[in-house]
Amino acid sequence: MNFDRSVISFLKPALFEKLIEESSIKEFPKGTEILREEQYVKVLPIVLEGLVKVYSRFNDKELLLYYIQPSQSCIMTFYASLKNTPSKVYASVEEDSKILLIPVALLPKWLKDFPDFNQLFYDQFSLRYSELLETIGHLLIDRMDKRLYEHLKNKSEIIKTASIRMSHNQIANDLGTAREVITRVLKKLENEGKIIQQSGEIKIIG
Template sequence: MGAGWAAAAFAGLDAPDIARLDALPVHALPAGTRLFGPGEQAQGFAVILSGRVEVSLTGASGREILLYAIEPGQSCIQSTLGLMGDEPYTGEAITVRDTRLALIPAPLFRALMDRSGPFRAQVFHAFATRMSEMTQLLERVAFTRVEARLAQALLDLGPEGLVTATHAELAARIGSAREVVSRRLEALARRGLVGTERGRILLRDLPGLRQLASVG
């Protein structure tokens, strides 16, 4: 997505609005850029054109958990909380790859919400999806064992069978602790489900992992 991204990202918008969006500057951000952190005010409504942004939560102890990721064509719903309600951010958004995004300024966002049905539908749908995902995440965190969440994370990161991530990164993703992940991985390795090397994990038994991830 790049020049002319608006038509693809917001199907059904009329031509003048598409032109307005396409005219917005596109920001190119290197991997590792922090888009916003807890308590900050929204600059506008962010639409990701390429790359990937992850939004995560950090607890008092320093433990982290991934809330959700934003892929190309998706918008950063978290940024709408500040635009629509008065809720401050509680999460932190960071680019995990080189990323290009457009920022719809608050006034234009509000105008589009008012006059464009398709735009509204898009925003609402994204909202509903995130809410649903967050509920599922809450359910997994509250009720399932680390092993199931870890298996799910491994499958998400390397559906082909190879995951390049440290134990600490995996822990931050599933909201656990590094040591716990190390021990779980060792246990999975003993059972032949994975192989471990420094910085990467080989998934040796994808069906077995899927089973673990779903059972909980």
């Protein structure tokens, strides 16, 4: 299957060829759930194209943990696969995606034989830890209008478009709040000239 090889060109040639030879590449349409909580991990993903959302559920509410973008993997999946423990998170495809799926049985040997493979996950851990600290800062300091606006801007930058098609309920799940709160705050942002809502889309203009 064809894909932009520059996405994982940071890996050294020997590991690159091993990945292509012994892993599989699959396409997943938007909305596909690719990992459930309590599911044992059989493959480790590296996103080649598209976007994957990783989240938790608490009392039937979703909370966004992070997005996996092209050239990135999932540190939570990596940990669960190494420890052979059930997943503590869910993952679903946010935009049509092409994903490299690495059999977890190969991880122990590859981590030993290819130091740059280790570096990939050290980098992922550092990235997610920084994002966690930023999220905690938003929760402790920022009002919901700022959190929501920053969330929309971040999503816009990731998918590279000013118009985002997300329901109020989806946004509420991402931010761990109620749909009614999101509807009210979106209206406030619209009145302030920061967004426009029409035809199920939210356009960032401020």
